[in-house]
Amino acid sequence: MLPPSLQKHDLFAAWTFASPALLGLLGFVLLPFVLAVILSFSNLRLGSPLPTEFMGFTQYQRILTDTAFLHALKNNTVFALLVVPLQTGLAMLLALLINQPLRGMVVFRTLFFMPVVFPLSLVAVVWVLLFAPGPQGSLNSVLELITLGAWQPRDFLHDTRWALPAITLTSIWQGVGFQMVILLAALQAIPLELYEAARVDGANKRQQLWFVTLPQLRNALIFVVLVTTILAFRLFDQVQIMTQGGPQHATTTVMYEAVNAAFASQQVAKGAAMTVVFFTIVLSLTLLQRYVIKHEKVIE
């Protein structure tokens, strides 16, 4: 609590400082979102001669029985469950390798970070070619080479079982560098004395990793997992460019369905309902994660 004169002063300063950003968020994020929520209770359909009416939860009922949407929910979950551990694990591995006191590590750091710099749409385009079907497809031929001919060429992007993994691979490729850099910095921040103490206490390399490295990385790991999870649910660009949700909804995502409904089929209200569902899911996840983490932080 501040004395009254300070309070007034702070209040004025606070509003001056915060208002441009808050107004921007209000007008360009909150307002449209509220509009979307309102729309989700209607049956707005662009280009339709029928008048818009209030429909209550009908839209929600519709989408929750829509096979495409249900597939999308499933896909998002599977995708998140695949991407988060795989990408984090790979980033962790790379960070551990690059953290060695060897020369030229900066070069490797740069190399692995580079794909992050590429716009997602470009990445998608390139990987479309890599996933090209038939024995001429790059990935197919590489796999054939590695497995010494045992590999059957597949059309990844049009195969219901391989399409989502293919997109997962693309996302991981693009995202690992980012996580790696964060984990690397956290690794380098661990004081050497901890390792020395562990060695004196008799810990071998593996035990040092488990008892010193990982606990010290906790904060960085949490941050990385949180951000990756949120981004995993926003999956859109790759789907749009590489598979357009197919084949047979194998790669459709909530966002993709939402945008499609709103733009492609002009069913604005339906699209709005989907985004509201999406938002609710991700918000709950985030709150859950924050709750779990806060809980642990107190003990610390």
Place this chain on the structure above:
Amino acid sequence: MRHRRFIISLLVYSALLGMALGYLLPVWMMVAGSLKPDAQVLLQAGSLRGFLPSEISLQNYHDVLARVPFGRYLFNSAFITLSIVLCGLLVNSLAGYALARLQWPGRDKVLLAVIALMIIPLEAIAVPLFYEVTLLGWRNTYLVQIVPFIANAFSIYLFYTFFLGLPKELEEAARIDGAGMWRIFFAIVVPNAKPVFATVAILTFLTQWGSFLWPLMVTHSEAVRPLPLGIAAFYTLPPLQWGDIFAFGVMMVLPVLLIFLVFQRWFVRGVATTGVKG
């Protein structure tokens, strides 16, 4: 002992090298493909020759420059992205500071709201936003591609977390020395907040440079469209001219890559500082 260390370093190097090679395959493919005539790109995609062009030609680059006003696209992307970044740094840092350091009624609720807003992706609000900007008459301008993105919940949150971690003493000393709020912020806090400014600048730049959906929706003339839309021009009519697409891709990424290579250390330090603080 030295023996063992040598073997370990050998293993580490080979592991990294192996992964790096596999990792950069797509990049190499893009570069190589951009230097080959179109027909070969697809044909050779599967073979080793896909990665080693037998005839190097800049034909694709000529094609791109001929078909598409690349220079204009480049300028648009640069102008739009830089505007968003610079205005964003100012606006979001002030808000982050107000949340972290100033006391005012409703502050905690606003903070929660900011965190909640971080989740909303552009796609979720694209349609209502589209109507909003149409009402404002901003269609097909630079304005419509810049203004809605200046205020950013994630940037505010990064600034907020960082400012919370700054030791209060500098600001207290400045208050005792007689400095007012604005001066404290610009003369004392900002110069000591370089890592977070770098991080936010870089993250914003990366996100906005590749922005695709929104410009697609709200613009229709080449005069204001950014680079990612240019690539779409090649992507419509089959047969896909992969060579051209790759050439475009290389040219699109090159400026960002160069900036990245030059500012690398800032980049990495910036990204890492916020992540480590968590």
Place this chain on the structure above:
Amino acid sequence: MAKVVFNKVSKRFDAETIALRDFSLSIEDGEFMVLVGPSGCGKSTALRLLAGLEAVSAGEILIDDQVINQTTPQQRNIAMVFQNYALYPHMTVRANLEFPLRMRHTPAHEIAAKVSHIAEILDLSELLERKPKQLSGGQRQRVAMGRALVRDPSVFLLDEPLSNLDARLRAQIRADIAQIQQRLNKTTLYVTHDQVEAMTLGDRVAVMHAGELQQVGTPEALYQDPQNIFVAKFIGSPGMNIIASTLISQGDNELAVRIGNQTIPLSRLGQQTDENISPYLNKPIWIGVRPEALSPMQLPNRVGMKIKIRATEFLGHESLVYFQIAQTTESQANNVLIARLTESLPQPDKADATLFVDPAAIYLFNQTGRIIHRAKQPAAS
């Protein structure tokens, strides 16, 4: 020049945390006042309230008879040296020193003059173009002080300025601070947890504990005349030995204290003091004996106390003997006391020994810790 008054000031941070309770203190113009106490005693809170960095929950703070509760730090003409110096890291030493003057819109030539003057006083003239990270701890300290002094404040605040320095440097800078304060004669409030600093620097010292003022007075007064057990134990290196005992009377109106199985006679204490003491007859009380008052020599006027020695530290000019009172109960036996002896013990290797003390040097405290009877001061030698 300024006189500072804290008038029943309280500070509460939330429902459970009361940092400062009914704190009243006046600091005279030009006086060097030290606030001392263990961590959490409220001394830093009091300082920050005076600086205006926190708001008062109750009570008033006055500078020169003006209530300043509602003013901002910028408006109060005070200066502060922070524990971690809080030097602006991105500015040179010169810019750091100039900053407060620029904030007050001092004309440029005056700024230059004042800065070089202060730099000279504090021996910073050669360091003016450096940045803080290029300075040693002691140099940064001086810059912090320079920044505080450059604009001639009415009140000078220091928040544990020596705690980040190594021991050697601390003594040196302690002397410098004392010198500067005397020379400039500024009203100063100095906060520390180190009672040695307090005793050597302060004109007066205020001892604090758990948010409350325990006692304020000159260093001599605090040493010789502690008002309660906390002050008695806190002041002095080491502090006073406090021993649980029962007050009894031994025939002939002679008073004595029983400690365990030992009885230590106190000499007749005079009519006046009897009134203070008689309510406590046959009740448990605490007695206090300074480590310096104990001796292994049996001189006239001294009474003996059997002890068991636990450890001895030889320091050259004196020894510290760690002991427990012999023939006491289990709980008493755990109380380790200290004696400072300039003469050596007759049988240094034996654990059993006797220490002697002049009963006039014994302090009596009641069960709540308040002083009942202070020791007579030794006659001037």
